[in-house]
Amino acid sequence: MPAPHAPAPAPALTVGEVLAGRLVRPLFQPIVDLSTRTVVGLEALARGPAGTDLEFPDRLFGAARAAGRLGELDMLCSERALEVAVAAPNPPPLLFVNAESGVLDQPLSPRLVELLRNGFPFRQILEFTERALPAVPGSLLRVAGIVHRWGNGLALDDVGADPMSLAFLPLVEPEVIKLDMSIVRNPDAPATRATCEVVRDQARRTGAILVAEGIETEEDFGTARELGAHWGQGWLFGRPVPIEQAGDRFDVDAAGVLPKARPGFHQPAGTPFSIAAGHGPVVTADPGAVAVAMARLRDTVAxxxxxxxxxSQPLAGTGVDASPARWAEGAGSLIVLDDPIPGEFAAVVLGPGHGYAVCIQSSGTTELVALDHLPTVATIARVLLNRHR
Known part of the structure; x- marks a missing residue:
């Protein structure tokens, strides 16, 4: 009996060839309303040419990263997803497109700008992963501002995989919060309960929609609803397929369920002190008041x-010793501005569901505001991060 033939090796392909030929194939997975099981949108997932060694995203993106062309590939994936969805006979009401965290600082491609200017028959939701938050926060806010300027929305993905993602929720304030599949797999874990409490509070405050990922069984479906998710995604509802196979019946009102875009929200006007002074008492920054405020910063971090x-960097000439080494030790992520704010010092601590800020201004007299109102603290953080490169 002849020996069976070994499978033919996958054809070799370079990232350069994929980019030159625009050979990325978007597949689409449904996102459904857990109350009605109607499809509210599709998530675009990139694939390389079928049957090649770069077909699957781990190899495709790994090869692009190794070749120093990750930004080009990420931009091409977005372009192709939008092109295919725009050309579909029955486009979805919402299209979720992923953004690669390491290349958010690149400019938009001419083709992507063209697509944005032409408009879409759907609302685009740009998904950030939690990896983008501490890595490139200034660029993330810049991109978020562009997304809202064009009337589209934001999603924060994999929430719960790392507790730090919860600290960034009020900073980004996304329209969609996607719960990591580990939340559905471990509904009774203390970390799950803590995550869901923070996320539900955020959703109540902002109107964000909660999406549970990784729903594969009816048991997962029931768990997701018990955890408070509004929408869901996973193999129970459909695997990634070409858009013509992704369904032809959508909830046409789904886009209207999400909060509206807020142009300028991620680039607030004013300085940290002026914003803080509008929401908290202004006191003279004598040594005692400064010591109390800095001690609370330190305790909040600890x-x-x-x-x-x-x-920001410590404020020179005021006698205020606010070096991060003295109070920020142990923080999950420390971001120090390289572009100081003239005449001001500001420090923000954001944690899961809470925040605290200290702002000091020196103009003749030295004044201080300290506050723990989370939305205001997050606004101050956005002002600071828009100065961070």
């Missing part, structure tokens, strides 16, 4: 290893 700290 109480939560998932905290995110954003701070």
């Amino acid at each position: 109480a939560d290893a998932a905290s995110v700290v954003v701070t």
